[in-house]
Amino acid sequence: MTTKAETGNVERVIFDGLAEVGAEPDDISREAEFEALDVDSLDLVELAQIVEEEFGVRLEGDDLKGLTTVGQVIDLVVKKAG
Amino acid sequence: MSADRRNGTLQGCALVTGGSRGIGAAVVRALAEDGWPVAINYRSDSDGAEAVAKEITDNGGVATLVAGDVQDGAALDDVFTALEEEHGPVLVLVNNAGIRDDGLSPQLGDDAWERVLDTNLSAAFRTTRRALGPMLRARYGRIVNVASIVGPRANAGQANYAASKAGLIGMTRTVAVEVARRNVTVNAVAPGLVETKFTEDVNGDALVEIPARRAGTPEEVAACIRFLASPEASYVTGTTLTVDGGLSA
Numbered sequence: 452m453t454t455k456a457e458t459g460n461v462e463r464v465i466f467d468g469l470a471e472v473g474a475e476p477d478d479i480s481r482e483a484e485f486e487a488l489d490v491d492s493l494d495l496v497e498l499a500q501i502v503e504e505e506f507g508v509r510l511e512g513d514d515l516k517g518l519t520t521v522g523q524v525i526d527l528v529v530k531k532a533g
Numbered sequence: 534m535s536a537d538r539r540n541g542t543l544q545g546c547a548l549v550t551g552g553s554r555g556i557g558a559a560v561v562r563a564l565a566e567d568g569w570p571v572a573i574n575y576r577s578d579s580d581g582a583e584a585v586a587k588e589i590t591d592n593g594g595v596a597t598l599v600a601g602d603v604q605d606g607a608a609l610d611d612v613f614t615a616l617e618e619e620h621g622p623v624l625v626l627v628n629n630a631g632i633r634d635d636g637l638s639p640q641l642g643d644d645a646w647e648r649v650l651d652t653n654l655s656a657a658f659r660t661t662r663r664a665l666g667p668m669l670r671a672r673y674g675r676i677v678n679v680a681s682i683v684g685p686r687a688n689a690g691q692a693n694y695a696a697s698k699a700g701l702i703g704m705t706r707t708v709a710v711e712v713a714r715r716n717v718t719v720n721a722v723a724p725g726l727v728e729t730k731f732t733e734d735v736n737g738d739a740l741v742e743i744p745a746r747r748a749g750t751p752e753e754v755a756a757c758i759r760f761l762a763s764p765e766a767s768y769v770t771g772t773t774l775t776v777d778g779g780l781s782a
Binding site: 493496497499503504 | 560663667669670711712714715
């Protein structure tokens with residue numbers, strides 16, 4: 452049902468998810484900051500939903516607080532899945 | 534009403550809590566008429582829920598019975614997951630389940646306070662929270678909370694009920710602005726006196742105060758919910774539609 456949460460898979464799903472919520476695909480990278488990507492809190496909620504559907508990993512309210520870059524979210528998902 | 538649903542462009546289902554009787558049952562019938570597969574949640578009235586479901590299937594609709602107390606978070610998640618697997622995401626959620634446990638404030642016990650707040654307000658928040666993720670992903674959702682004119686208005690003996698319903702209206706507004714840009718709308722209806730089992734012990738003298746000089750019917754409330762739950766209500770969000778025969782006019 453769910454995909455194995457390896458770094459490469461997670462990166463692909465999160466990059467695609469960010470594009471889906473409106474980030475400019477060319478600007479998306481591990482180092483990119485959400486603010487620069489114009490990704491707001493509701494977009495992150497939707498990204499969390501995508502992650503849950505894909506990997507079965509639930510990101511709760513506090514998990515995303517303080518995370519500013521795409522790479523931090525990728526690392527968190529991999530860690531939570533492990 | 535729901536041309537989009539009938540054309541099959543909206544793939545999902547509707548969930549009505551407290552759907553076995555009264556306003557909830559009328560809403561279930563209305564949403565089924567609009568083409569939605571409807572999940573009927575009920576706590577104890579299995580006969581009522583089964584009768585409503587049979588009526589819908591006899592008319593060519595799709596109804597799913599969902600027994601269980603909406604206060605139970607884990608059970609709630611299971612309900613949503615099962616519906617998602619069978620019918621797709623819950624795209625219409627009607628938070629209708631509600632109870633009363635009246636008493637003047639000096640005598641209103643903690644249990645009566647907590648039970649009413651938990652069922653009428655906290656449970657509605659939990660179903661809303663669970664429903665929102667898939668609605669955001671679908672870029673479509675309609676949440677309708679069944680509040681009451683008691684809350685915005687006073688009603689002696691119902692401090693707990695009034696607090697729960699006023700809370701529901703406040704929650705409706707705030708959730709609405711959070712998700713509006715994803716085409717997910719959140720609204721409330723505020724019925725006045727409606728003829729149901731829920732209000733059968735209400736004193737008949739109350740009718741004198743109602744400009745329409747009668748109680749409303751569940752179908753009259755359901756018609757308003759049906760509109761707010763429809764694709765056509767896409768620019769209506771964060772509002773409370775009063776359905777009270779003019780009582781609070």
